[in-house]
Amino acid sequence: MLLRPNTNTNSLFNIYKSLFDNNTDPCYAMDLEGTFLLFNQSAVDMSGYTSEEATKMSFVSIIDDEYVDTSMNYFNKVLAGNRVKFEMAMRHKNGKKIELSVTSVPLFDHEGQICGIVGMAKEITEQKKLETLLAGQNQVLEMIAKGSKFTDVLASIIFLIESVSEESLCSILLVDKTGERLVHGSSPNLPDKYSTYINGIYIGPNAGSCGVAAHSKRTVIVSDIATDPLWSDYKEIALQYGLRASWSSPVFDNQQEVLGVFAMYYKYPSVPTERDKELINEATHLTSLAIQHYKAEETINYMAFHDDLTNLPNRRLFSEKVKEAISRHKDGNGRMLALMYLDLDRFKLINDSLGHNVGDALLKEVAYRVRKCLRDTDIVSRQAGDEFTILLQDILKIEVSSIAQHIIESLAKPFMVKGHEIFITPSIGISFYPVDGGDVDDLITKADIAMYQAKKEGRNTYQFYDVKLDKKTFERLEIENELRKAIDRDEFSLHYQPILNLCKNQVTGVEALIRWNNEKLGTVSPAQFIPIAEETGMIITIGEWIFSTACKQLKKWENEGFALSISVNISIRQFYQPNLIPMIESILKETNVSPEYLTIEITESMTMDVETATNILQDLKELGVNISIDDFGTGYSSLSYLKSFPIDYLKIDQSFIRDITKSKGDESIATTILLMAHNLGLKVIAEGVETKGQLEMLKKHRCDEAQGYLFSKPLPVEELEQFDKFKETKTTT
Missing domain, CATH: 3.30.450.40 (GAF domain)
Known part of the structure; x- marks a missing residue:
């Protein structure tokens, strides 16, 4: 502890304390562990933390990440008896970065032993x-x-x-x-x-x-x-x-x-x-x-x-070229003017997992291959991101099909980009002048609609525009518009599907699953609105709502004596966004939930970039949460990668569970996953269990936990709390 005054030193102590408290520069005192003991008013004004808040905090908690190691080194030097002066940066309570010049000296007790640290800081942000x-x-x-x-x-x-x-x-x-x-x-x-x-x-x-x-x-x-x-x-x-x-x-x-x-x-x-x-x-x-x-x-x-990245014509030049082509076009002989809208499937996954440098290099290669598939009179442009448009003049419909198929086959060959072997597929929509539109905007819109239909057909294909597609596009836009207002209107809810321990036949946790009921659209399936949320970026806000709501419910159950965990799914867009860790950490603190009762579920496809994924998973584990790989067996993971991931659970995809009692192949896959997981010290959860035969097979092969309609469908809170096995999780006091 820091020195306190006795009778003889009281006057001198008050002088020093007054100098400390009234100094116009931020001053502080810390104990040997680096926890603040004193924080003057200037330090309060600079940091945004009250004196009461600060004296419960370690100095490391307010230092900018870039300077933590440096500051710790200087902290240890002061504890060794040295006076130090150095530059570093801290984060204001509101997150703003503040640059500082810091002087710290050791504080000695009556016996000459170092009992703490006292220091002064001067803001040098503007400098x-x-x-x-x-x-x-x-x-x-x-x-x-x-x-x-x-x-x-x-x-x-x-x-x-x-x-x-x-x-x-x-x-x-x-x-x-x-x-x-x-x-x-x-x-x-x-x-x-x-x-x-x-x-x-x-x-x-x-x-x-x-x-x-x-x-x-x-x-x-x-x-x-x-x-x-x-x-x-x-x-x-x-x-x-x-x-x-x-x-x-x-x-x-x-x-x-x-x-x-x-x-x-x-x-x-x-x-x-x-x-x-x-x-x-x-x-x-x-x-x-x-x-x-x-x-x-x-x-x-x-x-x-022109587009700076690919050197292709940009949207503006392409529009002018289409207008010129329309003005020159003459009907007859069945020859038409066609417009293709090409979008790369799952390109964002590559950008997020391998980085924008790899993504940009891939776009250049795609542009080169597409150009090679076209005639000299054709024009390809980059619209934005991973979207390209192609103008085909004086052409028959059968020739358009041939070119579209040629592009698909060309892009199907693997790309070697900066040491990565990458596979990419396109979805292509096609419209014709004058059948589908009379100007460039009409043709692009109709080709875009057809392209989205190609994605719905399974991707890696092309689709001609059909007037029937307008209705589907309108429905999609309607869902998107309503989705933007859903949180403000309190239209989302969570349903919870019980997860059972197969040895004890007890509920050990629940999986939180979002549901949306809209006044205009009625009940909208997650299969409809989640992909739209992903494409538009709304999944970030929705995901934060899910975490917050699930953790509040978990805390409520904990207070009522229920002992169970909650699993929350995150999408690839959430996984790679920089605010993921701070967001989860903030919600855990806000709800006061014990992190060991929260499980984060990711899919295998999120781990394509092993190094980045491992770092993110390590950061999640440092929060104290559990991690589960969902839909295991359908994605990219290999044994060597699994060993490097800090995970706790594997969830066997329900596609392998469905025919586990009928198909030797599915039984073999499931048992292999179980054996492999147990050898790695992981627990296994089976998804989509619907029959007693599936359950007995899973028990036979020592599956740890399971969920599915055999036990219960996802239920709203009120119904779940009436579920007998859920009631059994309540601890007796």
Whole structure:
């Protein structure tokens, strides 16, 4: 413990305590374990934690992850009797990063033994930002001098500004050769489809922040996109991707002519500080230097009409080519104008598991192979992300089928990308002019509808547009629109399916399964709305709701004396999103649930990138939760990978359980999984158990647990609590 005053030292102690408490710099005192004992008001103001909160915390808990090891080293040096001064960063209670210069010294007791640490910190966030800005400026200027790729220089400017203004998302738009439009320059961290949407916007008095900034030749500050009239034509797309504020400043050349616009977006309503305004000025200055250095009409014009990654025509050039083809087209002889819409199946899985560098390289290879399948007169473009459109002119329907099949066969061959062997398949939708549409937008829309039908048909195929598909597309859009409002309307609920221990014939846990009942659509099957939630990104919010609701219910049962665990499924999009671990950790703390009673279920397909998956699983295990691999036997895992994963359960997919009493093959697969899992120290849960014969077979081969309609279907809480075997989980006191 720290020294306390006696009668003789009381006056001196009060002087020191007053100096400590009233120091304008943050001051602290810690015990030998690093737990705060004292925290002055300046430290409270800087950190956001009250003195009472701080004195229950270890200093490690508020340090930025990047500096934990360094800070621990200095902590140990002070415990060894040294005075240290070093730089580090902490996280404010609201998550904001704060850069600090810290001085720490040992504190000695009456016997000369070190009994704690006392220290003082000085915030140097602005100093660090200035250092970063100066270093970044030099790097950008060096890139310009060396003739680096124009788009790389623009991206470097954006990365620099985003690093200094942590929560901003930036873009650079360039004035095209006509002087009437703004075209995409760089926006590495904005959503791809948003950047594509605003590419080619008109310069004018009502064209969003960027169009107005270029038109008025002044900085335009929109603090809330949702309410500002300048965004009336664009706010829906901006809000769809979570953009709420936009600050746009024109980029001038030496003659004060507008070259482009630098924009900073935020995901919450916001107005710039004086420091932010200085940052915007610096960004436009660097952008101006870059554009003027590289300005060549053919370069910027090419960028306006071509995709930077694949060098294919972009959406704008493709639209113009289709319009030209329609104007030239003559009916007769059965020859038509066809438009293909090609989407790569499960491309996001590759991007999330192997990284964007691998994904980008794969897109280049796909573009090359598709071009090789086409005639010289055909045009292929990249629309956005993993979507391509193809224009086929003067062609018969049978020839279109042949080309589509040729593309499918070409993409079926494995890709070797950065050391990875990758298999990818396309879904292709096809529309015809003039049968399916009279203009480019109609043809693209109809081909897109057909492409989604191709996905429903099992992917890796092509589908011609049929008017009957419009109804299915409308239904899908209706589900998507209603889904966006479901949480606010409290339309979701959880049903719970019991999991039984087969030796004890007792319920040991439940699996939480989401259900949706909508006033307009009625009961919507998860098989319908979960894929849509995945595609749109709504699964992140829905997944957080599931975790929170399940943990609250688990805590309620725990308080009522029920002893059981809850299993929660997560999707691949949730698994690879950076906020997964903090989100689960926050909910565990908020609900005060014991983590050992929560099981996270993942599917095998999520573990394609073994190294990344292992790191995420390790982070989950550090929270104290259990991990189960769901649908085992249908995915990618191998024995060698399983041994490296920190998992607790395997769930045998119900497709192997269904015919386990009839098929020697399924019985062999199930028994092999059981034997392998037990040898690895894992427990096995059988899914989809529906008959007593299946149950007896599983017991015979020592399966640990099972769930299925033989025991109970998924039930709402009220019905589950009346289930006899559930009642038996209540402990007696």
